[in-house]
Amino acid sequence: MTTETDPTAYDPSSHTEQSTSEQSTATAEDDAAVGDALAASTSDASLARTILRSAQIEKEIDQDASRFRVLTGDRPTGNLHLGHYFGTLRNRVLLQQRGVETFILIADYQVIADRDGVGPIKERVYSLLADYLAAGMDPEATTIFTHSSVPALNQLMLPFLSLVTDSELRRNPTVKAEFEATGGRPMSGLLLTYPVHQAADILFCKANLVPVGKDQVPHLEQARVIARRFDERYGRSDASTPIFPPPEPLLSEAASLLGTDGTKMSKSKGNTIELGMDADTTAKVLKKAVTDADRTITYDPANRPEVSNLVLLAALSSGRDPQEIAAEIGDGGGGTLKKVVTEAVNEHFAPIRARRAEVAADQGYLEQVLARGNERANEIATATLDEVRTAMQMTY
Structure with missing residues (x-):
């Protein structure tokens, strides 16, 4: 995402005075501009600027964490696994420990974006919550809430949808990626408007930071576009500050x-190690892990992805360098490697699993945590919606 680029070449003051043909032309130009912005956000130059800005934000967090508010979350489609832990959960805990106000969304409405039903969603919501708490998320410092429990958040979808077009949404990288994952089945309206719902998730609490990987940077651009467009069309009369701060990655x-x-880690493939697995089950899963025929263990992700993946897992779990671990195993082969990985994983996750078992067994506590988080999210969402309705002159 390019923070200096304004992809919204949009003039609401003149829009109402245009003829139908002029409006069509303006809309096409608008869509093209946003499409260019989304494409530009993936360019090498833009990514380089994003990397530099992200490094600057890290320093600013150390100087004054109170300036920032983070929104992140997950869909409750199954139990969290080690990929989630090392990919996102651990980073969330670190941000919390650094004093950044954090909101974690359990996106239960998004489960039905590409599915015919919700499945055992209540069980999965509380399982997800138990994973968060076990990993170190503190409900006193972090607001954990569910989509369906915050009506005002979802109501923001209506004014936000008026700020985007159909063709713009169909070109959105989030929609394209989600649609490809459906295997070609007809796209639901909720899936098509996924980026707008995502924008409502971020903007309802005025989050100004969203943790993402490099490949997810374009997904945040739509929220930035909506934030700008809303301010251009309905902004404050004194124009001193925007109603919605543009979120940064x-x-x-x-x-x-x-x-x-050896393939992409996925709950649906059954190739994961869940946070809640016990030590024996973890050992059985790792015993079946794919390696290769070379007995000498090396860390070479490009040429030996399966072996290197296990070495990396051992390194992440033990806080050591993967090259060092590979050198220690040497010609011990896959059996020794799997033993090393199993010991490292079980040792690292033993306290997390103990904590998870404790909180999962206390349904009353889980319900209390979620109720408190939903209450907090509702207070903020209602205040934001009131502000939006005031800006739109819809207070009666």
């Missing part, structure tokens, strides 16, 4: 782990 150096079969 906070790049995380998240470790990318493969599944135990």
Whole structure:
């Protein structure tokens, strides 16, 4: 994402005075501008600027964490696994410890964006919550809430939808990626408007930071576009500050782990090690992990992805260098490697699993945490919606 680029070449003051043909031309130009912005956000130059800005934000957090508010979250489609932990959960805990106000969304409405039903969603919501708490998220410092419990957040979708076009949404990288994952089945309206719902998630609490990987930077651009367009059309009369601060990406150096079969780690593939697994189950899963025929263990992700993935997992779990671990195992082969990984994983996650078992067994506590988070999110969402309705002159 390019922070200096304004992709909204949009003039609301003259829009109402245009003829139908002029409006069509303006809309096409608008869509093209936003499409260019989304494409530009993936360019090498733009990514370089984003990396530099993200590094600057890290320093600013150390100087004054109170300036920032983070929004992040997950869909409750299954239990969290080690990929989630090393990819996102650990970073969330670190941000919390540094004093950044954090909102974590359990996106239950988004489960039905590309599915015919919700499945055992209540069980999964509380499982997700138990994973968060076990990993170190503190409900006294972090607001954890569910989509469906915050009506005002979802109501923001209506004015936000008026600020985007159909063709713009269809070109959005988030929609394209989600649609491809459906296997070609017809796209639901909720899936098509996914980026707008995502914008409402971010903007309802006026989050100004969203932790993302480098490949997810374009997904944040739509929220920035909506924030700008709303301010251009309905902004404050004194124009001193925008109603919605444009959210910025906070790049995380998240470790990318493969599944135990050597392919992308996915709950649906059954190639994961879940946070809630016990030590024996973890050992059985890792015993079946794919390696290769070379007995000499090396850390070479490009040429030996399966072996290197296991070495990396051991390194992440033990806080050591993967090259060092590979050298120690030497010609011990896959069996020794799997033993080393199993010991490292089980040792690292033993306290997390103990904490998870404790909180998961206390349903009353989980309900209390979620109720408190939903209450806090509702207070903020209602205040934001009131502000939006005032800006739109819809207070009666």
